Amino acid sequence: MHTVPVVETSRLPLLLRAMPKAELHIHIEGSLEPELIFALAERNGVDLPYADVEALRAAYAFTDLQSFLDIYYAGASVLLQEEDFYDMTMAYLRRAVQDNVVRAEIFFDPQTHTERGVAMGTIIHGLTRACRDAHAQWGISAELILSFLRHLSEEDAIATLEAALPFRDQFIGVGLDSSELGHPPEKFTRVFARAKQLGLRLVAHAGEEGPPAYVWGALNALAVERIDHGVQSEKDAALMQHLVERGIPLTVCPLSNLKLCVVDDLTQHNLPRMLDAGLKVMVNSDDPAYFGGYVNDNYVQLFAATGMGAEHAYQLARNSLEATFASPQQQAAWVQQLDACFARFANRN
């Protein structure tokens, strides 16, 4: 058992920023900063319904998930060429490396782009090339997860998966995102069964705004290995027990929950309670360009609001590393780095 050092509150942000971590809930289109949106709009001759960067940023005052999605899809409209997908992904990975992210499993939404006439190969090649270059330049491990838009039909999702099959070696899994309420997981049973047959890893958003029944549905009907968000699980004691017993990871996104009004205040966020209850929760950024912070900002602000300490930080980082789809050997190597980081902090006390 690793001994976690006592770290003074004033030094906790340093530790949170320095510790190696994985980010498993990041939508690459949600990493598009307003400056890059305008640069790509100019490069591609796309008209935006916002006068300038400030006007776009000012529109980032959301009331719920849908109000965010409307702006998110407008932002993604500037992505047309392979180079655009490459630049977006490199910008995110450069930022992730600064946050000491050693592994990123990145969602991308092909339907957001294919419906605008962008070819699947253009999207995937741009993303893959960036993951490869970032690994070569900075050592970060990055993989892709193809996500279906749940407000569209299952037929559309199946067609999307089939269109991506020529690039099967360039993504490791499938996910499910976009508007949750009214689109239960059961709607996508067949496409997830097909993905499983293909040997893809399975995750889904569930229990962000939707009820615990959606988390049950993701586990039972879709057979997912991780739940994205899952913060509504707390309303169902049997579900909480099931998640603990099965060791299902929950990729929680505190600043996203705050900005989309899932919680009123970070001090009331239920992540500390879920961690204490034995759930494999961790901290992620979701759509960092839109929600006011990358993964370290999420850690630092959540810890400042809730009073969690170094032992919580260790467990959250460790959960993130052990919930990756990397090999057990690779996970163990990252956990060693985590232990070394905490030992450095202990020696300085």
Ligand SMILES: [Zn+2]
């Ligand atoms: Zn998400």
